[in-house]
Amino acid sequence: MRRDGLVYRKSRASVPTSAVHKILRTRLYTGTFEWRGELYKGTHQPLVTHELWAHVQDILDGRRTKRQGLEQNFAFSGLINCGHCGCALVAEIKKQKYVYYHCTGFKGNCGEPYVREEVLEE
Ligand SMILES: [Zn+2]
Numbered sequence: 059m060r061r062d063g064l065v066y067r068k069s070r071a072s073v074p075t076s077a078v079h080k081i082l083r084t085r086l087y088t089g090t091f092e093w094r095g096e097l098y099k100g101t102h103q104p105l106v107t108h109e110l111w112a113h114v115q116d117i118l119d120g121r122r123t124k125r126q127g128l129e130q131n132f133a134f135s136g137l138i139n140c141g142h143c144g145c146a147l148v149a150e151i152k153k154q155k156y157v158y159y160h161c162t163g164f165k166g167n168c169g170e171p172y173v174r175e176e177v178l179e180e
Contacts, residue, residue, distance in 0.1 A: 082114050084136055093133050132157060134178055142170040149175070 064073050081087075088111045089104030090097055132149035140147055140161035145168065147159040157175035161168045 079118070080136070082118060085111065086136060087111065091137065132159075133175060134159060138178070140168060140170050143168045147173075 059078060060072055065071060066073060085091055086100065086102075087105040088108045089102065090099050090108070092098070134147070135149055136146070138147050138159070139145060143161065143163070143165050145162045145164045148162055149157055149159050152158055158172045159175065159178065160172045161170045
């Protein structure tokens with residue numbers, strides 16, 4: 059993708075491998091998404107077929123043996139953005155049971171406070 063000239067639209071910076079990895083992992087592009095262990099069909103137009111996406115997951119999983127078990131799936135990861143600055147919200151676990159989402163703040167300091175997953179569900 060780098061060789062093909064993929065860059066961020068505004069900064070013209072090259073897209074890092076981690077960003078490409080995240081794109082390849084995003085189930086949402088197949089038109090479906092997972093929530094609380096259930097699969098749902100979105101109302102948006104899919105970008106890739108489920109078969110292609112599943113094939114890519116198999117390939118990535120095969121290359122991931124070292125880190126297996128470390129990655130966690132949170133209900134709203136990749137689905138929501140900060141209402142204040144528009145950056146992605148990321149999830150983390152506190153006290154080994156509470157899931158909190160917070161703004162990545164990539165566009166600079168964002169004062170948006172943490173939000174509990176239960177609050178987002180409501
Ligand atoms: Zn923010």
